[in-house]
Amino acid sequence: MSFRSALRTSLCSLSIALMPLAAQPAAAQFYWSPPDMSAPAFTDSNAAIALGLPGATAEEIKAGLAWNLRAALNVAALQCQFEPTLLTVDNYNAMIAHHDAELDAAQATLLAYFQRTAGKGRAGQSAADMYNTRIYSGYSTVQAQKGFCQEAGVVGRQAIFADRGALADVARAGLASIKKSLIQAGEQYYGMPGDDYAVALPSFDPGCWKKGVLEPVCHQAYNEKVGVTP
Numbered sequence: 001m002s003f004r005s006a007l008r009t010s011l012c013s014l015s016i017a018l019m020p021l022a023a024q025p026a027a028a029q030f031y032w033s034p035p036d037m038s039a040p041a042f043t044d045s046n047a048a049i050a051l052g053l054p055g056a057t058a059e060e061i062k063a064g065l066a067w068n069l070r071a072a073l074n075v076a077a078l079q080c081q082f083e084p085t086l087l088t089v090d091n092y093n094a095m096i097a098h099h100d101a102e103l104d105a106a107q108a109t110l111l112a113y114f115q116r117t118a119g120k121g122r123a124g125q126s127a128a129d130m131y132n133t134r135i136y137s138g139y140s141t142v143q144a145q146k147g148f149c150q151e152a153g154v155v156g157r158q159a160i161f162a163d164r165g166a167l168a169d170v171a172r173a174g175l176a177s178i179k180k181s182l183i184q185a186g187e188q189y190y191g192m193p194g195d196d197y198a199v200a201l202p203s204f205d206p207g208c209w210k211k212g213v214l215e216p217v218c219h220q221a222y223n224e225k226v227g228v229t230p
Contacts, residue, residue: 039176047172050179052134056113062168063109066102068135069159069171070095072178075139076152086149091156098160099167106168144184151181200226 042065048056051064077092096103114131115124141148155174162170200222202208208218 039180041173042171042176050176052131053113055117060109060113063106063113065171065175066099066106066168067110069155069167069175069178070103070106071132071135072139072152072175073156073159075136076149076156079140079145080149080152083149086153088149088153088156091153091160094160095156095167099162099164102165102167139178139182141182144182147181147184148178151178 042050044058044061047061047065048054051061051068053060053064056064073088073092073095076086076088080086080088110131111124111128114127115121118124118127139148151174155170155178158174159167159170202214202222203218205218208215214222
């Protein structure tokens with residue numbers, strides 16, 4: 001076998017070996033061992049509670065699922081740009097374009113829900129506006145941002161590949177995980193250095209201080225507290 005043939009064979013074998021790796025989409029890796037964000041899909045009964053739509057019909061819950069997913073991915077598009085590989089902006093824009101008809105219908109259905117439950121006219125519209133504000137605020141996070149962004153990236157990708165008219169199904173399966181990700185959780189292998197750190201301070205009892213100097217008895221108590229041997 002010539003050197004050229006051997007090289008071609010080696011390169012071919014290498015490309016085959018790398019194919020499974022190349023097929024994987026790029027994704028942010030925030031953790032060595034990530035927290036478990038899996039959660040059961042919403043049923044109609046627990047969705048009505050989780051989405052804040054008491055007394056909603058099955059059709060209204062379906063609309064609420066789609067609309068909440070839109071809100072969650074919108075917040076992710078705004079808050080997760082620090083990690084471009086998550087594609088949260090692209091996913092959100094593609095989701096809006098792909099599922100625009102379902103989202104329009106969901107918005108109309110939710111407005112009808114609030115007109116039914118809060119009152120027709122201005123009362124229903126005001127309730128719908130407050131609901132929108134509330135759900136957007138509910139998906140905004142600081143301490144749990146990494147987990148939320150990673151989960152929103154996963155569900156956002158599922159949304160853009162779902163068939164038209166199936167956005168509520170994606171939301172039913174994925175929103176519970178997104179909501180779970182809003183609870184702070186971090187690195188599972190190494191723990192979360194700093195989160196359990198607490199500063200040990202001496203007593204601030206006025207009796208422990210004289211002219212700004214800690215009295216010996218209180219100083220000794222402080223040393224024992226922090227484990228320092230004078």
